[in-house]
Amino acid sequence: MLKLDPRTCIILLVIANAVIFIQRNIAIEIIWVGLLLLLLCICGAVRSAVKLAAVFTACIVIQYFVFPVAPKSVVSIFFILISYARKVIPCLIVGTLTMKTVTVRELTAALLKWKVPYSLIIPLSVSIRYFPAIKEEIGYIRDAMKLRSIRFTDKFECTIVPIMMSATTTSDELSAAAVTRGIENPCKKTSIIDIRFGIADFVCIAVGVLFIALAVIFR
Amino acid sequence: MNVQRSSNGKMKGKELITVGIFSAIYFAINLVFMVLGGLHPIIWILMPAFIALFTGVPYMLLCAKVPKIGAIMLMGLITGIIYFATGTFTVVILVAFLLACILAEAIRYMTGFRSSVGNLLSYVAFSVGMIGSPLPIWLFRNDFLAQIKEQGIGEHYVQVLDDLATGKMLVIMIILTIVCAFIGAAVAKVLFRKHFEKAGIV
Numbered sequence: 001m002l003k004l005d006p007r008t009c010i011i012l013l014v015i016a017n018a019v020i021f022i023q024r025n026i027a028i029e030i031i032w033v034g035l036l037l038l039l040l041c042i043c044g045a046v047r048s049a050v051k052l053a054a055v056f057t058a059c060i061v062i063q064y065f066v067f068p069v070a071p072k073s074v075v076s077i078f079f080i081l082i083s084y085a086r087k088v089i090p091c092l093i094v095g096t097l098t099m100k101t102v103t104v105r106e107l108t109a110a111l112l113k114w115k116v117p118y119s120l121i122i123p124l125s126v127s128i129r130y131f132p133a134i135k136e137e138i139g140y141i142r143d144a145m146k147l148r149s150i151r152f153t154d155k156f157e158c159t160i161v162p163i164m165m166s167a168t169t170t171s172d173e174l175s176a177a178a179v180t181r182g183i184e185n186p187c188k189k190t191s192i193i194d195i196r197f198g199i200a201d202f203v204c205i206a207v208g209v210l211f212i213a214l215a216v217i218f219r
Numbered sequence: 220m221n222v223q224r225s226s227n228g229k230m231k232g233k234e235l236i237t238v239g240i241f242s243a244i245y246f247a248i249n250l251v252f253m254v255l256g257g258l259h260p261i262i263w264i265l266m267p268a269f270i271a272l273f274t275g276v277p278y279m280l281l282c283a284k285v286p287k288i289g290a291i292m293l294m295g296l297i298t299g300i301i302y303f304a305t306g307t308f309t310v311v312i313l314v315a316f317l318l319a320c321i322l323a324e325a326i327r328y329m330t331g332f333r334s335s336v337g338n339l340l341s342y343v344a345f346s347v348g349m350i351g352s353p354l355p356i357w358l359f360r361n362d363f364l365a366q367i368k369e370q371g372i373g374e375h376y377v378q379v380l381d382d383l384a385t386g387k388m389l390v391i392m393i394i395l396t397i398v399c400a401f402i403g404a405a406v407a408k409v410l411f412r413k414h415f416e417k418a419g420i421v
Contacts, residue, residue, distance in 0.1 A: 083362075084355065087359070123242060126236050127243040127297050130244075134247050160273075160276050160410070164244070164277065164280055165414075168280075175232055
């Protein structure tokens with residue numbers, strides 16, 4: 001299974017965005033999406049790749065075969081949605097790749113190498129780690145609301161207030177723990193994770209750049 | 220009005236962590252409406268307004284907890300980066316969001332971070348940044364129109380798109396977002412009085 005450098009994933013994201021913005025040629029778009037899906041398969045996320053491929057195919061089929069014959073009202077509802085979904089898919093593929101193969105620690109190491117300031121890295125990694133906690137908490141709050149049969153109109157208040165309360169305590173506890181481990185130590189921090197570019201990374205970026213060039217030429 | 224300047228120095232570890240956690244909450248609320256927006260273009264267009272209505276509480280609490288320059292900037296940056304990394308966003312929203320954050324931060328700085336009017340106005344500015352999400356409907360409009368012609372769909376579909384993507388609709392969207400931001404901030408204020416001040420959090 002191929003393992004890309006986290007930095008390659010970030011660069012590919014930018015490239016994917018650029019290609020989609022520039023290209024006007026459906027052949028380039030399909031080949032580009034196909035290659036990205038292949039990359040996703042090689043990196044081990046076959047199931048997500050199949051799902052995304054299905055969505056992309058559906059978008060194309062709907063746009064070129066269903067819309068010309070569908071009733072006007074249906075088309076008007078879905079036209080923008082489908083067109084936009086098609087535009088977003090390449091980025092979604094690289095995004096899935098990043099989410100499935102890169103851990104928060106590796107991302108931190110990569111950003112450190114790029115000399116991203118600590119004042120951005122710390123909140124970013126805390127944020128990414130905190131999502132599962134929010135999900136868990138909402139589950140508990142929902143259970144508690146069911147027990148007390150809270151009215152629908154009160155639901156927003158009864159959800160947001162406990163979440164904010166616990167967020168406040170968590171941030172206090174977390175900072176106490178982080179300060180103990182030396183987060184405010186002004187010296188340069190090191191990382192145990194060693195990341196470096198390999199041949200695969202260079203190939204990916206080269207292909208990406210090639211596609212930007214193709215998109216510019218055949219627009 | 221007693222304007223207190225407490226922006227001495229940069230944010231420390233604790234404040235950075237607070238920003239991280241509140242950004243996560245903001246993002247979670249944001250995401251709910253983003254998914255809902257996928258149902259129909261109209262919901263998508265109204266999405267910035269919905270988000271403005273419901274994210275007032277985390278925004279205002281963050282303003283109260285971290286009265287320093289850069290807090291909102293970081294929150295916007297993190298939201299943008301996560302959306303960008305999951306690939307759901309294009310460059311359009313990143314730019315719109317960045318501009319809104321800079322504006323919100325400037326308002327906060329000028330009003331001294333503690334003023335409730337200043338925070339309210341900065342929240343409005345921040346909320347308007349979300350219009351970057353449906354903005355591609357207008358920006359990609361020629362693309363969409365070209366595609367319609369390419370697929371040989373009749374002229375009346377162009378009309379439908381025209382109806383949706385008018386300048387009038389754009390204005391309505393922005394005004395509605397601003398109004399909802401005011402309501403959202405008011406809701407946050409009520410909740411602050413009712414809960415957070417009693418609990419000693421603010």
